[in-house]
Amino acid sequence: MAEAKGKEKKEEVVDTIWSRRDFFSLAGWASFLGALGLSSLYFARLLFPRVLFEPSPVFMAGFPSDYTVGAVSTKYIKDQRVWIVRDEEGIYVIFGLCTHLGCTPRWLNTENKYKCPCHGSGFTKEGMHFEGPAPRPLERLKISLAPDGRIIVDKSKKFLWEKGQWGDPGSKLLV
Amino acid sequence: MATKGPQIPSIAELMDKIKSGKIFSDIAKEITGSQLWTSSFRHGYADTPRNRVLQIASNVWLHLHPVKMHRHALRIKFTWCMGGITFLLFLSTVVTGVILMFYYRPVGEYAYYDMKYLQYDVPFGMLMRNMHRWAAHAMVITVWLHMFRVFLTGSYKPPREFNWVIGVFLVTFTLLLSFTGYLLPWDQLAMWAVTVGTNMARATPFLGNEGPFAEFVGVTPRYDARALLIGGSVVGPPALLRFYVLHCIFIPLVAGALMIVHFWRIRKDGGISGPL
Numbered sequence: 542m543a544e545a546k547g548k549e550k551k552e553e554v555v556d557t558i559w560s561r562r563d564f565f566s567l568a569g570w571a572s573f574l575g576a577l578g579l580s581s582l583y584f585a586r587l588l589f590p591r592v593l594f595e596p597s598p599v600f601m602a603g604f605p606s607d608y609t610v611g612a613v614s615t616k617y618i619k620d621q622r623v624w625i626v627r628d629e630e631g632i633y634v635i636f637g638l639c640t641h642l643g644c645t646p647r648w649l650n651t652e653n654k655y656k657c658p659c660h661g662s663g664f665t666k667e668g669m670h671f672e673g674p675a676p677r678p679l680e681r682l683k684i685s686l687a688p689d690g691r692i693i694v695d696k697s698k699k700f701l702w703e704k705g706q707w708g709d710p711g712s713k714l715l716v
Numbered sequence: 717m718a719t720k721g722p723q724i725p726s727i728a729e730l731m732d733k734i735k736s737g738k739i740f741s742d743i744a745k746e747i748t749g750s751q752l753w754t755s756s757f758r759h760g761y762a763d764t765p766r767n768r769v770l771q772i773a774s775n776v777w778l779h780l781h782p783v784k785m786h787r788h789a790l791r792i793k794f795t796w797c798m799g800g801i802t803f804l805l806f807l808s809t810v811v812t813g814v815i816l817m818f819y820y821r822p823v824g825e826y827a828y829y830d831m832k833y834l835q836y837d838v839p840f841g842m843l844m845r846n847m848h849r850w851a852a853h854a855m856v857i858t859v860w861l862h863m864f865r866v867f868l869t870g871s872y873k874p875p876r877e878f879n880w881v882i883g884v885f886l887v888t889f890t891l892l893l894s895f896t897g898y899l900l901p902w903d904q905l906a907m908w909a910v911t912v913g914t915n916m917a918r919a920t921p922f923l924g925n926e927g928p929f930a931e932f933v934g935v936t937p938r939y940d941a942r943a944l945l946i947g948g949s950v951v952g953p954p955a956l957l958r959f960y961v962l963h964c965i966f967i968p969l970v971a972g973a974l975m976i977v978h979f980w981r982i983r984k985d986g987g988i989s990g991p992l
Contacts, residue, residue, distance in 0.1 A: 589944065590954075595948055697938070
């Protein structure tokens with residue numbers, strides 16, 4: 542009798558789909574791979590620190606009344622690499638980075654154009670490319686007004702002509 | 717006969733022996749015939765194929781080598797030895813690179829001056845730096861020539877197709893080693909070359925903020941593939957440290973592991989390919 546009972550029990554174990562060994566083996570692998578995957582995610586996040594010791598992309602650019610209509614201000618080109626341009630409608634910011642290979646063009650007031658010293662790309666006052674190898678117009682940056690009436694320029698937000706963004710909110714400060 | 721005991725040879729006899737080289741075999745006979753020798757080494761080395769195989773296969777330093785090779789594997793005109801030269805140059809950069817690490821600090825304030833210090837104030841520093849630099853340049857050239865040779869001789873064809881793939885990865889890692897090492901002198905050339913180079917990462921599909929489909933992933937200039945590479949949004953001290961770790965630890969380890977597989981596959985795929 543006892544022998545028969547023992548046999549029955551053994552068969553029961555065999556009949557289960559997951560043996561104890563399979564279960565622990567799979568559980569072990571699953572927790573190993575899970576831990577590995579999770580720590581990979583932690584590592585990926587670790588590579589993006591919350592604080593960067595870099596110049597802020599945002600700076601204050603004085604009052605709108607500092608800019609004359611129809612003129613290109615070169616006041617911030619050296620420190621912030623931007624021109625601030627005012628026309629009849631309002632004020633916009635042009636990023637001083639040639640769209641060809643990234644040199645800083647110069648504003649030539651007498652010729653009324655931005656001219657890149659590296660390969661001769663030329664841009665109109667509005668930033669449109671019209672000569673040389675530059676494949677697209679200069680980029681514009683975000684401009685807004687602080688509560689105290691001063692201009693805030695945010696260089697981390699770009700407006701690209703080829704994406705039709707020059708009319709987007711933030712691309713021009715209407716005054 | 718009065719030849720009892722050792723005889724002192726005449727000078728002329730001795731000179732003859734030295735000139736003909738017979739003296740060496742005489743000395744060898746004396747040593748291997750001595751009781752000390754014959755008691756320690758019961759029989760000599762049998763130069764049999766089996767012993768030759770064992771000599772290579774049971775030696776930890778030699779077992780990567782083939783136990784036997786084809787006569788054609790030694791034909792320099794066929795292989796140009798380009799893979800071997802590439803590996804030799806890699807070893808040179810590892811040795812000189814470790815030596816440079818004794819002085820170089822990958823910190824914004826120090827890196828450039830450490831490089832200059834190595835060049836002008838550290839004995840043999842200039843030699844080490846230039847060996848590292850030129851071996852790295854040469855390695856890029858030889859790795860391409862190696863690939864060119866493998867392509868021209870059709871050695872990428874089965875059964876060696878898997879090793880070709882490993883080789884393509886090795887070329888990539890060679891270029892990445894060069895690129896990451898480019899930043900470390902921390903001069904104007906390094907800064908702007910890496911600025912331009914990492915700007916390409918902006919255009920990575922999905923992961924670069926200016927790349928295709930970026931809007932679906934929601935990456936920004938602050939959190940994208942380029943920021944991951946240079947640890948920020950401009951090439952600054954974090955980029956230097958990151959490139960240093962990649963250059964000295966991560967890429968050499970991965971490339972080394974791939975080299976092990978690469979060399980092992982050569983044996984397993986029937987040895988160095990030869991003319992048909």
